[in-house]
Amino acid sequence: MTSEVLLADQFYITGTINEKLVQLQLFKDRIQISPPEENISDSSDVTIIILKDILGIHATEARSETDKFAYTSFPNYLQIFWYPQMDVEKDGKILFKFRRRHIVLSLNTDLNLNGQATTSGHRLNLWVKHVRYCAEGLPLICIEKIYQYTSPKEKPILFLLNPKAGQGKGESIFWRAVAPYMREAGKPFELKLTERPNHAREYMGTESLLKWKAVIAVSGDGLLYEMINGLHERPDWRVASKTPIGIIPAGSGNGLARSLANWKNEEYVGDGLEQTSLGIAKGNIHPLDLTFIETEDSCHYSFLSVGFALLADVDIESEHLRFLGEIRFYLLSVLRLISPRYYRAKFSYLLADEPSNKTETDNCTSIPRVRQDTSSSEGYESMQGDNWANERLRSFSENKHETSSGSLESIPDIEHDNDQVSSNPSSTYSNTNAKPQMHIPNHGYPRLSEPVPENWKTLEDDFVIISAVYQSHLAKDLCVSPESKPNDGHIYIIMVRGGNFPDGKVPRSLMLEFLLKCESGEMFYHEKVDTLKVKAFRFEPMDRSVGNLTVDGERIATGPIQAVVLPGAANIVS
Structure with missing residues (x-):
């Protein structure tokens, strides 16, 4: 591992009883910390910091970790925060996790003949600029040119926080577990608390x-369900729907955060707060599939699941036990085992490997949004002319990014089309006299009101469990579909039904x-559990007066629904 040394200085490692003198060398892809002697006898004396592992590097006046890391012309210390990846074995699988490392260094000014303070400050800021420049992968130029280089001013990240989510500890969780990572990374951010059901939806929509x-x-x-649906109620939905979104798991379900960790083969530690906060601070971004859900009187964009029967009953009917946290799911599960419910329904679907036989329909339509019962909303008392394959994440292809993933730094700031929105950045799109208009994509499949296509398959049965999922986990400890990935373009159907048993009754066992x-x-692979990989489905319960129908854990009116997957329709930061 050799290359040209771009920068080299001697520093003292501070914070120890005896400050240790070391040599810092910057290469194109790494920092090397070693003893100042020319001949290093033991490789264990050398520390390598890979630039891609660095979350933040700052020149600061104080050496405290609570320093806000604001720019100063006369810094005294160089602080580096980095998170090397480590492999761990869990349940026979090799996963990875990140280990936090932090070092505080002061420049050895004894080597300077004059102007020590000024030279020290200039040199520390030069290190910061050089490391950040190399970490961005920019072409190497002379030192003074790099010192003059200024990165574009970064826009802040907005955190929308539901103070009643989970057990009502969201705000304290944010300042304890999320904000420190943002400060380490030097990312500007703002926090906004939601005040009522659908507040996030209204904000994202207007x-x-x-x-x-x-x-x-x-x-x-x-x-997050509110946020995504709000984005698709905007006049400028084509651009706005590409806004990078993400989630910090501060609720009682947290299925998406757990699914993202599973997809990346990352160990999910505890409540997942530390690793998701690190992911947000690092700014890695990936395409996320959405599913368009159509009912008789409303439409929804979904990122997690559609649920009916046992799992939906447990989720919704345990709402009054939310104060117990995740244990509420187990208590209601026991009750449903004692008294199982059967739901008669018709289920039609298009298998993933079947041709779609898509037909062109109207270019784009919108319908007034019908507010659904939001009494189950987290913690609140009540509550394609448009070709999706071509629309997906153009922010990468238009900027010559070859991969389907990137980072917040690699994604250009969102700019709205002139014919869609005002050029005033502070403009809003709210209209107090009009209902929000939900964009309906031209996905090429028949609408719910039209007949089921001939190439779809249909079955009618008594269901005990039926779920349509597009993520591996519906909750931290609920892995329903281990084959699901956030951007595989598929919906997985999991069914347990009476028709698979001679007497029509599913054994309680x-x-x-x-x-x-x-x-x-x-259980995804159990012989008595039916699993299907589909692109679209239609579900028609025979009795609308019974059962709980949910979209991403939010209850909607029980009745016929149709779902179509929209590959890569969103950007997720993780």
Whole structure:
């Protein structure tokens, strides 16, 4: 591992009883910390910091970790925060996690003949500029040119926080677990508390998003559901829907955060707060599939699941036990085992490997949004002319990024089309006299009111469990579909139904086994559990007066629905 040394100085490592003198050398892809002697006898004396592992580097006046890391002309210390990746073995799988490292250095000014303070400050800021410049992968130029280089001013990240999510500890969680990472990374941010059900939806649907680099939910999955649907109620939805979004798991379900960790083979530690906060601060971004849900009188954009029967019943009917946290799910599961419910329904679907036989329909339509019962909203008392494959994440292809993933730094700031919105960045799109208009994509499939296509398959049965999922986990400890990935373009159907048994009755032992093995995802492969990989489906319950129908954990009116997957329709920061 050799290359040209771009910068070299001697520093003291501070914070120890005896400050240790070391040599710092900057290469194009790494920093090397070693003893000042020319001959190093032991490689263990050398520390390598890979630039891509660095979250933040700052020249500061004080050496305290609580320093706000603001720029200063006369700094005394160089602080580096980095998170090297480590492999860990868990349940026979090799996963990875990040280990936090932090070092505080002071320049050895004994080597300077004059102007020590000025030279020291200039040199420390030069290190900061050089490391940040190399970490961005920019072409190497002379030292003074790099010192003069100024990165574009970064827009702040907005965090929308539901103070009633989970057990009502969202705000304290944010300042304890999220804000420190943002400060280490030097990322500007703002925190906004939601005040009522659908507040996040209204904000994302009406306010200007031009001033934000990304918008992150600090809550359960319900707040992100509000945000996504708000984006698709905007006049400028084509551009606004590309706004990078993310989630900090501060609710009781947290299915998406757990699914993202599973997809990346990352160990999910505790409540997942530390690793998701680090992911947001690092700014890695990936395409996320959405699913368009159509009912008889409303439409929804979904990122997690559609649920009916057992799992939906447990989720919704345990709402009054939210103060117990995740244990509420287990208590209601036991009750449903004692008294199982069967739901008669018709289910039609298009398998993933079947041709779609898509037909062209109207270019783009919108309908007034019908507010659904939001009494189950997290913590609140009540509550394609448009070709999606071509629309997806153009921010990468238009800027010559070859991969399907990137970072917040690599994504250009969102600019709205002149014919869609005002050029005033502070403009909003609210109209107090009009209902929000939900954009309906031209996905090429028949609408819910039209007949089921001939190439779809249909079955009618008594269902005990039926869920349509597009993420691996519906909650931290609920792995329903281990094959699902955030951007695989598929919906996975999981069914347990009476028709698979001679007497039409599902054994309680099977239901118990399903619930006990959901943490590992084993039941996905059980011979008595039907699993399908589809692109679209239609679900028609025979009795609308019974059962709980949910979209991303939010209850909607029980009745016929149709779902179509929209590959890569959103940007997720993780």
